[in-house]
Amino acid sequence: MTDPGSADARAGVSSFACRWEGTALRNVSGRNETKARRGKPEGDDELELAGYFPVEGRRVRLRPVKQEDLESFVRWDNDDEIVKWSGKKFEGLGDARDWYFNGKGSRVTMAIETLSGELIGEVELLNISWRLHTGEVRIVIGEKNLWDLGLGQEALTLFIDGIFRALPLKKVFLRVNKDNKRAIKCYTKCGFKRRGIVKLSPRYGVPSLLLMDIAAEDVARRVSQGPLG
Numbered sequence: 370m371t372d373p374g375s376a377d378a379r380a381g382v383s384s385f386a387c388r389w390e391g392t393a394l395r396n397v398s399g400r401n402e403t404k405a406r407r408g409k410p411e412g413d414d415e416l417e418l419a420g421y422f423p424v425e426g427r428r429v430r431l432r433p434v435k436q437e438d439l440e441s442f443v444r445w446d447n448d449d450e451i452v453k454w455s456g457k458k459f460e461g462l463g464d465a466r467d468w469y470f471n472g473k474g475s476r477v478t479m480a481i482e483t484l485s486g487e488l489i490g491e492v493e494l495l496n497i498s499w500r501l502h503t504g505e506v507r508i509v510i511g512e513k514n515l516w517d518l519g520l521g522q523e524a525l526t527l528f529i530d531g532i533f534r535a536l537p538l539k540k541v542f543l544r545v546n547k548d549n550k551r552a553i554k555c556y557t558k559c560g561f562k563r564r565g566i567v568k569l570s571p572r573y574g575v576p577s578l579l580l581m582d583i584a585a586e587d588v589a590r591r592v593s594q595g596p597l598g
């Protein structure tokens with residue numbers, strides 16, 4: 370895996386930044402990292418993750434979202450099987466553009482591509498609480514012919530590692546349909562732990578959700594054991 374703090378990792382990522390509801394932290398890397406880890410980001414406009422993303426694993430790369438990705442994102446969002454597990458995200462292309470490029474929410478989204486540059490999915494951190502030091506992760510591998518090849522595990526592991534290095538979070542959680550066995554296996558193999566079931570009244574027509582989370586210290590321990598296999 371590329372060292373996110375290396376000159377190579379920084380090259381080619383000059384302008385990527387995420388918007389954060391009126392708070393900001395610039396250059397969350399290198400000597401600023403200790404300060405960043407202490408608490409809520411400071412400032413007034415942008416958070417820069419350029420020292421941490423793009424990042425490459427053995428088979429996938431995580432990089433900032435580009436305008437030309439939107440068509441695939443919307444195509445995946447119109448796929449019944451994906452919507453069954455992930456829920457519907459957009460009304461259309463304009464809605465997707467607003468989400469990725471004009472959004473005001475606290476979130477970080479990375480496109481997932483193969484090392485040859487084929488866009489295959491997206492992974493996102495949202496619902497960040499600087500008070501609780503938590504955030505929620507969502508992932509989609511949109512190209513269904515690539516399911517069950519371990520690419521979700523690789524992308525999620527890279528993402529979580531980068532997020533914990535870059536941001537002062539203690540835990541990342543996720544919610545998953547309790548019947549989504551593929552996703553649950555993927556998350557478990559990434560180190561997420563089961564924390565309980567959220568049961569909703571049947572009248573809402575929403576399935577029960579399994580809540581899972583992963584702690585920064587567990588990720589740090591795993592990372593210290595070596596690069597992804």
Ligand SMILES: CC(C)(COP(=O)(O)OP(=O)(O)OC[C@H]1O[C@@H](n2cnc3c(N)ncnc32)[C@H](O)[C@@H]1OP(=O)(O)O)[C@@H](O)C(=O)NCCC(=O)NCCS
Nearest residue numbers: 454509510516517518519520521522545550551552554555
């Ligand atoms: C969930 C998702 C991100 C996982 O990515 P992926 O690349 O397909 O998953 P991985 O191959 O890394 O891991 C899936 C694991 O589940 C296993 N699996 C697949 N179907 C299974 C089933 N019915 N029961 C048990 N395990 C199953 C796979 O064999 C694999 O395990 P392995 O590595 O031991 O072989 C991807 O499939 C996806 O985007 N699905 C649609 C949307 C979705 O469900 N998003 C999650 C919303 S919370």
